[in-house]
Amino acid sequence: MLKLFISSLFLLWTFLSIGQTPPMVECATVAKSSWVKKLQSINNNYSTTKKTSQVVPIPIQIHLIVKVNGISNLTISQIRNELDSVNHFYSNANMFFYECSSPEIIYDDSLYNYEYNTEESILLSQHYTNDVINVYFANTASVNGTVVCGYSQFPPSDDYAVIGSACATNGSTLAHELGHYFGLFHTHGDISQGELVDGSNCGSDGDLICDTPADPVLNSGNVNTSCVYTGTAVDANFMTYTPDVTNIMSYSRKVCRNSFSAEQYFVINNVMQTERSNLYCQSVTAINNYNKNIINLFPNPGTEEITLLLSNPEYQTEFTLYNTLGVCVYSVTFSGNSLRINTSELATGVYFYTTKSDAISLTGKWIKSE
Numbered sequence: 339m340l341k342l343f344i345s346s347l348f349l350l351w352t353f354l355s356i357g358q359t360p361p362m363v364e365c366a367t368v369a370k371s372s373w374v375k376k377l378q379s380i381n382n383n384y385s386t387t388k389k390t391s392q393v394v395p396i397p398i399q400i401h402l403i404v405k406v407n408g409i410s411n412l413t414i415s416q417i418r419n420e421l422d423s424v425n426h427f428y429s430n431a432n433m434f435f436y437e438c439s440s441p442e443i444i445y446d447d448s449l450y451n452y453e454y455n456t457e458e459s460i461l462l463s464q465h466y467t468n469d470v471i472n473v474y475f476a477n478t479a480s481v482n483g484t485v486v487c488g489y490s491q492f493p494p495s496d497d498y499a500v501i502g503s504a505c506a507t508n509g510s511t512l513a514h515e516l517g518h519y520f521g522l523f524h525t526h527g528d529i530s531q532g533e534l535v536d537g538s539n540c541g542s543d544g545d546l547i548c549d550t551p552a553d554p555v556l557n558s559g560n561v562n563t564s565c566v567y568t569g570t571a572v573d574a575n576f577m578t579y580t581p582d583v584t585n586i587m588s589y590s591r592k593v594c595r596n597s598f599s600a601e602q603y604f605v606i607n608n609v610m611q612t613e614r615s616n617l618y619c620q621s622v623t624a625i626n627n628y629n630k631n632i633i634n635l636f637p638n639p640g641t642e643e644i645t646l647l648l649s650n651p652e653y654q655t656e657f658t659l660y661n662t663l664g665v666c667v668y669s670v671t672f673s674g675n676s677l678r679i680n681t682s683e684l685a686t687g688v689y690f691y692t693t694k695s696d697a698i699s700l701t702g703k704w705i706k707s708e
């Protein structure tokens with residue numbers, strides 16, 4: 339199990355050997371060497387290919403593993419809060435995660451403290467919904483007996499991630515694992531960890547992404563509680579690292595992780611459109627007729643007017659537009675296929691919208707330009 343996992347075990351061993359409490363192993367997502375070439379080819383188009391201009395809804399299925407008697411360290415409400423945090427981080431990739439169906443509660447004492455080796459096949463054969471991102475929340479998630487924060491899979495793969503409860507509400511682990519699912523390596527690099535501080539090999543080493551600085555493998559020992567890097571490591575040219583302690587794909591303190599870089603957003607959006615284009619909500623129960631086209635808002639960015647298109651005209655839809663302070667600047671309830679909204683009076687800038695239709699609620703970002 340791969341370089342990453344071995345290095346994680348080494349880290350664990352290091353802590354044990356110097357008598358400290360072992361840290362939770364961050365992440366057990368296994369780097370795929372086959373993904374390197376693909377990621378490089380995506381990055382080669384970085385300056386020329388555009389992101390999708392519309393917000394793309396991404397269907398998720400929450401699976402919460404609880405004991406047979408119902409005991410759990412996590413609630414659905416906590417998980418939904420975490421999903422809000424994910425949506426905040428992914429809005430710049432023009433993506434919005436939503437629940438395709440009601441959460442599945444898995445009552446199973448043996449899966450409650452989940453072990454990858456023996457139990458992944460059970461999750462994927464008995465508790466898996468095709469073509470949505472299945473996110474399994476266990477009390478603990480282990481790989482070879484070592485407790486980890488979580489893991490996912492690089493593309494191409496089945497659509498899932500596993501998260502342990504200790505890392506399920508920290509605001510960044512779910513976003514991090516979904517980052518792997520959408521093709522991002524750790525900023526310190528998974529296949530090779532020799533990215534130079536001067537950026538000269540940024541396209542072939544480290545995370546292969548050039549707008550994330552070289553990262554000497556961050557951890558709670560070299561990032562302080564004020565989210566300042568305190569390490570003194572140097573690269574092969576004896577240059578001191580200036581890593582980004584806020585990057586979600588790093589091993590920085592979890593409370594410090596709150597950003598993706600522009601190129602990371604580009605990769606996420608590209609992988610969503612290519613490798614993950616199967617994602618589609620097929621549920622006919624909780625979300626009747628819901629599909630990727632339920633809302634189409636254009637133009638975005640826009641100026642004088644925006645148009646909303648809805649795929650299902652039968653539902654009453656409530657549309658609300660907020661400014662970045664969270665103040666409602668426009669609200670309307672309507673039914674039908676489309677609605678045109680005059681936005682000429684609004685100041686230029688970023689807005690967030692919500693649409694509520696039947697039981698469905700979606701949010702997205704809209705930009706008013708000059």
Ligand SMILES: [Zn+2]
Pocket residue numbers: 364365366367514515518524
């Ligand atoms: Zn990771």
